[in-house]
Amino acid sequence: MPAWFDSIPQFDELYSVSDLHMGGLGTGAQIFNSGKELAALIDHLRAKPGKIVLVINGDMVDFLAEPNAKAFDPEGANDKLSRIAADDSFKPVFDALNRFVRTKDHRLVITLGNHDLELALPWVREHFLDLLSGGDDAARGRILPAFDGAGFLCRVGNATVLCVHGNEVDNWNITDHETIRRFGRDMQQGRYVEAWVPNAGTHLVIEAMNDVKKAHPFVDLLKPELEAVIPVLLSVAPEKRDKISNAWPVFKRLVQDRFRKAVGLLGEQGDPGGFPSAPPLPRRPRMQHDALMKEANRRLAQNVDPVSLVPAASADQSLGITDAAWSWIRGGDAREILRNALSDLQKDRSFDWNKEDETFEKMDDAAASSVDFVLCGHTHLERALPRRKHGGCYLNSGTWVRLIKLDPAALADQQEFNKVYGALTAGSMAALDAFPGLVMRRHTVVAVRPAEKGSRGELVRWDMAKGELKQVDPDAGMTRT
Helix, strand or coil, X not given: CCHHHHHCCEECXXXXXXXXXXXXXXXXXXXXXXXXXXXXXXXXXXXXXXXXXXXXXXXXXXXXXXXXXXXXXXXXXXXXXXXXXXXXXXXXXXXXXXXXXXXXXXXXXEECCCCCHHHHCHHHHHHHHHHHHCCCHHHHCCEEEECCCCXXXXXXXXXXXXXXXXXXXXXXXXXXXXXXXXXXHHHHCCCXXXXXXXXXHHHHHHHHHHHHHCCCCCHHHHCCCHHHHHHHHHHHCHHHHHHHHCCHHHHHHHHHHHHHHHCCXXXXXXXXXXXXXXXXXXXXXXXXXXXXXXXXXXXXXXXXXXXXXXXXXXXXXXXXXXXXXXXXXXXXXXXXXHHHHHXXXXXXXXXXXXXXXXXXXXXXXXXXXXXXXXXXXXXXXXXXXXXXXXXXXXXEECCCCCEECXXXXXXHCHHHHHXXXXXXXXXXXXXXXXXXXXXXXXXXXXXXXXXXXXXXXXXXXEECCCCEEEECCCCCEEEEC
């Protein structure tokens, strides 16, 4: 190990949660509704003896969910933070964190997600630290922000732990940390500030999803890959077709981001075995893609719907738009289209903690062999998987927001699906919550603690009624000796 490795923080126990997405005005716009439960967990950890670290591993707050959201809002972020911290739904969490950081030998780590990028700006970071510490200097010193893209590296017992949000390996949600740094520098020094260009995922949220989810909030709970959300949006909001179709620049931006990252123009370009590393460029016929882009730009100038440019046979390959979208364009029944669209999503979205997914595969490649436990969030799906290439374990803390888990029987049969269709399209969180078995809340925590022979990292869930953390499964973790 290099000499600097001896200086990384050392803790007795580590606990990590992620994807709280605290934001949105009013209960109908808030996907996080576990403030009391999370506050109770934080107080439970505060009472623990020894050197304890709590990691909130990205997307603690959600600026994109706030009223009049912008893709990047350096001027308005502090006001939004103040509003979020004072909101009745989120205040219990901020109050509990304030108590936590006033506790000796306890540390709070917050990593950057893709919905809270403004936290990396100097003036927003300072305001955020003030809110969390209540202005207490000693408490403020116990908060360790990790907003530069490097993640948070520490030791727990004999194990090395790396905490990163996970969007680092998501082509739709790449964060350009160097541009954020320059943005902060230029604003503080009164220089010319370049225009902010959002990544593909943020563009789609701001330009299409936020408008649609006002009437159909369930789309915010599915957490699908963004390539597949288009047919879902089309099926529930056909009147928004023009608005959704205007998200065409998303696809162009995605290709640009992939290219820029691969050639080292976007963020870092990792060395072999390091973090992060760029994904390979997709191998597709160049002429077909370039011709499509060129023709799309020409037709857009003529106010022609860009979706019409893509033949149905190549839709999946070129843009990730599934057969459901094309069925709607050709005049299919909305309920059947939605069922097909959700069935497509379900194929790539498992609630099983031991199911490998794309984020696991990419993080396994990206994180070095020296890391025993790689901790992520971002996908909203809990995971505990042994790493295949470098040893150790990948642990994803999922999310504390609502999740929709559709019964496979409902997706397999249109008549069964019609029973839930009303709740999905009722236009309120209350309707979703009221439908039996449709919405679930998993209060998942990743714990890294001493074990009989070394250190163990595992998935646990917070049971507020009993005031304890329970194992998800005896096999949902690993001990490093």
